[in-house]
Amino acid sequence: MATDILMPQLGESVTEGTIAKWLKKPGDPVSKYEPICEVSTDKVNAEVPSTIEGTIVELVVEEGTTVSVGDLICRIQEAGTAAAEEEPKAEAAKEEKASAKAEVPAQEETSMKQRYSPAVLKLANEHNIDLTRISGTGRGGRITRKDILRAIEQGVPAAAEQPVAAEKSAAPREETKPEPAQPKQPAPVAEAAGVPLENGDIEIPVTAVRRTIAQRMVQSKHEAPHAWTMMEVDVTGLVELRNRLKEDFKKREGVNLTFMPFFIKAVVDSLKEFPYLNSVWGGDKIILKKRINISIAVATDDALYVPVIHDADEKSILGLARAVSQLAEKTRAGKLDLKDMQGGTFTVNNTGSFGSVLSAPIINHPQAAILSFESIVKRPVVTNQMIAVRDMMNICLSLDHRILDGLMAGRFLKRVKERLEAYGPNSEI
Incomplete structure (x- = not known):
């Protein structure tokens, strides 16, 4: 007999998903645990496996449709059962469902x-x-x-703008114009509908x-009421250290030694000193997260993902380098698991990798803050009463002003700066 396949819950906070692509069509055989469709959620893209072995009978939901967890998405004829037995049962079930719905x-x-x-x-x-x-x-x-x-x-x-409900009586009544509503805060401007297309314009479906x-x-x-602050960091010593280590590190460990592990290390050590940066807003309370799980922004050609390095504070520079490399590879190959996207408590973004020198990132909800590391640029700087060429970088912090004030955010950013500037060409990692 045919078995109903329901939209699974792809994470504890996921309530719905969008059928991005069907991997099977009616009549196709399917093995147990074989993927039958790709689903997009607000957390990650994931493949939904079949729970049984059999043949696809019906695709209930079209591609691009968003359905709630637990909703029927397709039916599979279980191997070893007669399809003929299923048809009258399916018709009866449809009739019963239609009757019950009314x-x-x-x-x-x-x-x-x-x-x-x-x-x-x-x-x-x-x-x-x-x-x-x-x-x-x-x-x-x-x-x-x-x-x-x-x-x-x-x-x-x-x-305040709703029309008064029509009375049951047919007697005419005087029409009045309601006073314009005064919203508590301005609502966002609605997207323009029916935008005229000119010759050469291209429409790209979302x-x-x-x-x-x-x-x-x-x-x-x-x-989240966003606030923003920035500091300048002299990373000359860090640049010299990386240049000294990167070739041997690649040969020995098999991964590139980028600046990202050093950035993350400075962040996680500073989060231990300022735990409010590692928190979420809980309405009538602030929740300080025990684990330090760093979300890292990884861009692909068509989207931006934020996979998570769990317990990043327990990892060395080597461990962080491996984690960054593995997550970046999985992201670009479209192989991220749901666990790779869950549990982030603070986000680090290396916008400097594509040349940015200043940015104001949007907080990765429901986290308290996000920190961007900008491009490292050689500039003349006054050092010890002399002008010297130094490797300089901006670090930019966006924060949720419900949780954090400027003083705490500034102190946190200063500790990140101090840790990065403490590296020298002979530092041990």
């Missing part, structure tokens, strides 16, 4: 629509959004945070990965 679940869906999470209520109140005007995409029609953010972007009327990145960036900017 009766009992209608009440369940209505009740679910009226159950709003605290996060949804808070976000709706902040932007003066009338929840009765929003269609929920969650299970049972429940409104999710993503629905609220989408409504804000699309310019859904505020609560991929599931790009849509997820966009949603996460909007969420971070909406929720």
